[in-house]
Amino acid sequence: xxxxxxxxxxxxxxxxEEHEYATSKEGVWLFLVSEILMFGGLFVGYIxxxxxxxxxxxxxxxxxxxxxxxxxxxxxxxxxxxxVLGVHFSQLGDRKKAVTALAITILCxxxxxxxxxxEYSHKIHEGLLPGAWYTGETHGLSNMGLYFSFYFMMxxxxxxHVLGGMCLILWVLLRANKGEFNSHYYTPVEGVGxxxxxxxxxxxxxxxxxxxxx
Amino acid sequence: MAGSGKSYLEGETGLWSWLTxxxxxxxxxxxxxxxxxxxxxGGIFALLIRLELxxxxxxxxxxxxxxxxxxxxxxxxxxxxxxxxxxxxxxxFLPLQIGAKDVxxxxxxxxxxxxxxxxxxxxxxxxxxxxxxxxxxFYTPYSxxxxxxxxxxxxxxxxxxxxxxxxxxxxIATVHRLRAPGMTMNRMPLFVWAIYSTAILQVLATxxxxxxxxxxxxxxxxxxxxxxxxxxxxxxxxxxFFWFYSHPxxxxxxxxxxxxxSELVTTYSRKTIxxxxxxxxxxxxxxxxxxxxxxxxxxxxxxxxVAAITFSVLTMLVGVPTAIKLFxxxxxxxxxxxxxxxxxxxxxGFMFIFTIGGMTGIxxxxxxxxxxxxxxxFVVAHFHYVMVGGTLMAIMGGAFHWLPKMVGKMYNESIxxxxxxxxxxxxxVTFFPQFVLGxxxxxxxxxxxxxxxxxxxxxxxxGSWMIGFGFLIALYAIIQAIRSGSPAPMNPWxxxxxxxxxxxxxxxxxxLTTPTVTAGPYEFK
Amino acid sequence: MAHHEEHHHITLATHLxxxxxxxxxxxxxxxxxxxxxxxxxxxxxxFSIATVKGFLVMAYFMHLKYDEKIYRWIILSSFAxxxxxxxxxxxxxxxxxxxxxxxx
Numbered sequence: 001x002x003x004x005x006x007x008x009x010x011x012x013x014x015x016x017e018e019h020e021y022a023t024s025k026e027g028v029w030l031f032l033v034s035e036i037l038m039f040g041g042l043f044v045g046y047i048x049x050x051x052x053x054x055x056x057x058x059x060x061x062x063x064x065x066x067x068x069x070x071x072x073x074x075x076x077x078x079x080x081x082x083x084v085l086g087v088h089f090s091q092l093g094d095r096k097k098a099v100t101a102l103a104i105t106i107l108c109x110x111x112x113x114x115x116x117x118x119e120y121s122h123k124i125h126e127g128l129l130p131g132a133w134y135t136g137e138t139h140g141l142s143n144m145g146l147y148f149s150f151y152f153m154m155x156x157x158x159x160x161h162v163l164g165g166m167c168l169i170l171w172v173l174l175r176a177n178k179g180e181f182n183s184h185y186y187t188p189v190e191g192v193g194x195x196x197x198x199x200x201x202x203x204x205x206x207x208x209x210x211x212x213x214x
Numbered sequence: 215m216a217g218s219g220k221s222y223l224e225g226e227t228g229l230w231s232w233l234t235x236x237x238x239x240x241x242x243x244x245x246x247x248x249x250x251x252x253x254x255x256g257g258i259f260a261l262l263i264r265l266e267l268x269x270x271x272x273x274x275x276x277x278x279x280x281x282x283x284x285x286x287x288x289x290x291x292x293x294x295x296x297x298x299x300x301x302x303x304x305x306x307f308l309p310l311q312i313g314a315k316d317v318x319x320x321x322x323x324x325x326x327x328x329x330x331x332x333x334x335x336x337x338x339x340x341x342x343x344x345x346x347x348x349x350x351x352f353y354t355p356y357s358x359x360x361x362x363x364x365x366x367x368x369x370x371x372x373x374x375x376x377x378x379x380x381x382x383x384x385x386i387a388t389v390h391r392l393r394a395p396g397m398t399m400n401r402m403p404l405f406v407w408a409i410y411s412t413a414i415l416q417v418l419a420t421x422x423x424x425x426x427x428x429x430x431x432x433x434x435x436x437x438x439x440x441x442x443x444x445x446x447x448x449x450x451x452x453x454x455f456f457w458f459y460s461h462p463x464x465x466x467x468x469x470x471x472x473x474x475x476s477e478l479v480t481t482y483s484r485k486t487i488x489x490x491x492x493x494x495x496x497x498x499x500x501x502x503x504x505x506x507x508x509x510x511x512x513x514x515x516x517x518x519x520v521a522a523i524t525f526s527v528l529t530m531l532v533g534v535p536t537a538i539k540l541f542x543x544x545x546x547x548x549x550x551x552x553x554x555x556x557x558x559x560x561x562x563g564f565m566f567i568f569t570i571g572g573m574t575g576i577x578x579x580x581x582x583x584x585x586x587x588x589x590x591x592f593v594v595a596h597f598h599y600v601m602v603g604g605t606l607m608a609i610m611g612g613a614f615h616w617l618p619k620m621v622g623k624m625y626n627e628s629i630x631x632x633x634x635x636x637x638x639x640x641x642x643v644t645f646f647p648q649f650v651l652g653x654x655x656x657x658x659x660x661x662x663x664x665x666x667x668x669x670x671x672x673x674x675x676x677g678s679w680m681i682g683f684g685f686l687i688a689l690y691a692i693i694q695a696i697r698s699g700s701p702a703p704m705n706p707w708x709x710x711x712x713x714x715x716x717x718x719x720x721x722x723x724x725x726l727t728t729p730t731v732t733a734g735p736y737e738f739k
Numbered sequence: 740m741a742h743h744e745e746h747h748h749i750t751l752a753t754h755l756x757x758x759x760x761x762x763x764x765x766x767x768x769x770x771x772x773x774x775x776x777x778x779x780x781x782x783x784x785x786f787s788i789a790t791v792k793g794f795l796v797m798a799y800f801m802h803l804k805y806d807e808k809i810y811r812w813i814i815l816s817s818f819a820x821x822x823x824x825x826x827x828x829x830x831x832x833x834x835x836x837x838x839x840x841x842x843x
Contacts, residue, residue, distance in 0.1 A: 013315035023318050023391040029810045030383040033817040034421040040821030041425035041455055048832050073765050081758040084800050131439035143446035149438035197800045204792045208785035212772035418820050454828045505823055521831035
């Protein structure tokens with residue numbers, strides 16, 4: 001509809017396209033607040049239990065492969081860069097470059113999930129499972145499963161967000177491909193981008209928490 | 215697009231046009247009907263609880279009573295009073311009162327309603343899985359004994375929470391961005407201030423409930439042990455997480471009520487509100503303090519003494535902004551031309567009941583007395599005085615106040631007054647004896663009691679019938695107004711806020727020309 | 740058209756610099772945690788680095804450095820309230836009379 005027209009038709013309750021843009025962006029930021037508080041609960045729980053059972057968390061972290069964690073960190077950071085480029089080129093109305101950047105971002109998300117899959121199947125194979133299901137090495141401790149409850153909850157919830165983010169990026173990719181975005185209207189790419197950066201941001205904290213210092 | 219001037223009720227008709235409407239006024243009414251239905255449901259559970267407690271001995275099996283109690287709590291909290299005022303009156307009047315054409319994100323607004331409906335359907339489906347008997351607080355470790363109904367209920371609460379977050383987010387963005395020219399923050403009606411403070415709470419507190427019930431569901435499905443003492447988890451941490459949300463949730467319930475009361479008190483005293491700024495900022499203060507006090511629900515849970523004392527002291531602080539509001543309302547009444555209309559009666563009822571509720575809270579915030587009162591009917595009476603007496607009084611007052619604007623018809627004053635008489639008297643007859651019962655040591659949540667408690671329990675149950683009857687009268691008054699009420703003028707009460715400057719009912723675009731605001735909201739002369 | 744102009748302040752070169760910094764910090768955090776023995780400072784160093792990385796992502800990739808100030812306040816409020824949850828939970832857990840779990 002708006003592929004030919006440079007001007008975006010903003011909704012009737014806004015005064016201008018900037019007005020709509022700024023309001024939508026504030027909405028996205030408020031949503032990110034709720035995401036941070038949701039993950040915050042898990043972080044708080046992790047820190048408390050880590051102090052309660054330091055040995056469990058130490059031994060648990062030893063079972064994680066920091067190389068895979070570091071690889072995933074770099075993959076996500078790179079995807080954040082391509083996301084930024086996706087927004088940048090959408091804003092310039094450069095359809096081809098925007099689509100390429102967004103496609104690479106999705107690809108990075110997929111690589112991240114594949115690495116996660118390798119990690120998960122390894123853990124399941126060794127019986128490193130949450131709570132009562134733990135059948136791996138006990139190291140003389142009776143609740144090793146607690147560490148893996150946190151590991152699976154945190155990475156699982158984060159992974160769900162990666163998958164959700166990939167779907168959202170696919171959605172803006174298709175719209176970008178139709179040439180719907182230009183300097184007057186690129187709000188959806190911007191919003192999805194903010195969400196994707198948040199997913200990256202959470203991983204930036206999960207990586208040291210789970211793989212490095214535990 | 216020039217305004218057609220047609221009211222929002224005209225134009226497209228039919229069920230489908232309502233279910234897909236993006237108009238905040240229609241969505242407000244969708245909430246009204248659904249919340250009214252949930253209220254009826256929760257009310258039936260309440261009447262069943264009181265019926266069981268009419269006399270000692272078991273009328274229903276104990277297990278069934280536990281389910282009544284759980285569903286009464288869960289339905290009333292998550293599906294009635296939390297969405298209640300913000301989603302019905304807030305949706306309808308927040309944009310009108312700030313001179314906006316709609317909320318910031320109309321699609322999201324409709325989506326919130328669908329989320330709430332999905333959650334409600336899921337919550338009702340738990341009945342088919344054997345029902346939940348944990349109480350609405352889902353305390354671990356009892357709630358993690360692997361019951362499918364609990365899992366579904368946890369997801370229902372998660373989705374209801376999502377609905378609440380999205381509504382809050384929408385309102386914050388609306389208040390920040392969509393105010394009419396001249397409508398500065400300090401010219402916003404106090405109802406808007408209250409809804410705004412509530413919205414902040416919804417966005418900041420609800421996600422923690424989300425993660426808590428998600429963990430609870432995982433605990434039930436996968437035995438993850440985070441809250442399970444048998445696996446090294448800490449059940450008290452569950453209570454911390456739960457009340458981090460659920461205490462602010464108490465203010466999600468009551469702050470909007472206070473906003474409604476501020477509107478009513480000034481309109482029906484025909485006098486400028488006393489202490490506008492103090493009332494406005496005390497809403498924000500209550501919102502802020504509400505995050506610092508949750509541990510007062512946990513004095514007997516095994517939390518440390520240091521934490522308990524800290525929470526106790528901080529809890530006392532809530533009294534300050536609350537009292538600021540109450541005294542300012544009283545000062546507004548002073549030398550006003552008070553009109554004893556139905557909304558004003560509900561307003562006075564609110565002040566009376568809420569004051570008792572607030573004052574009895576002091577005993578519960580004091581550690582020494584709480585040890586005696588904890589988990590007795592004293593607590594039940596206290597929070598019903600605050601939540602029911604507070605929120606329901608305000609929602610009824612607000613509903614009658616704004617009914618002419620919403621449907622364009624006037625209600626019958628004497629029938630509506632009658633509803634107040636029954637609800638107000640019935641409420642006090644039901645819950646005042648429970649203070650005494652609690653003090654005598656009657657524990658809450660049990661299906662049976664000692665014969666010594668019988669007479670007060672009988673009085674309480676009779677009161678519950680009065681409340682039920684009162685709500686039937688109110689329902690009749692509303693139906694009668696819609697069916698055969700006389701057409702409402704633009705501003706039947708002589709109010710000063712913006713929603714009264716447009717037609718009753720308002721046109722689809724709210725204002726045919728965007729209003730420009732040049733003065734505060736309550737300029738009575 | 741204020742916001743359209745603003746975004747052009749962030750050039751591609753800036754983004755690449757930020758990205759390089761993020762990669763550098765990732766390597767640094769791995770090196771300090773896995774190949775140096777910092778003992779009690781391990782946590783502090785790892786989370787300080789993570790905070791710097793988070794700051795870079797928010798300031799540049801999420802445009803907080805250039806955007807309206809209100810977004811900063813919004814996002815700050817979320818961290819403040821996570822801290823609040825943390826503070827009171829720890830206040831309780833840390834001051835409990837020591838009870839040894841049978842599990843350890």
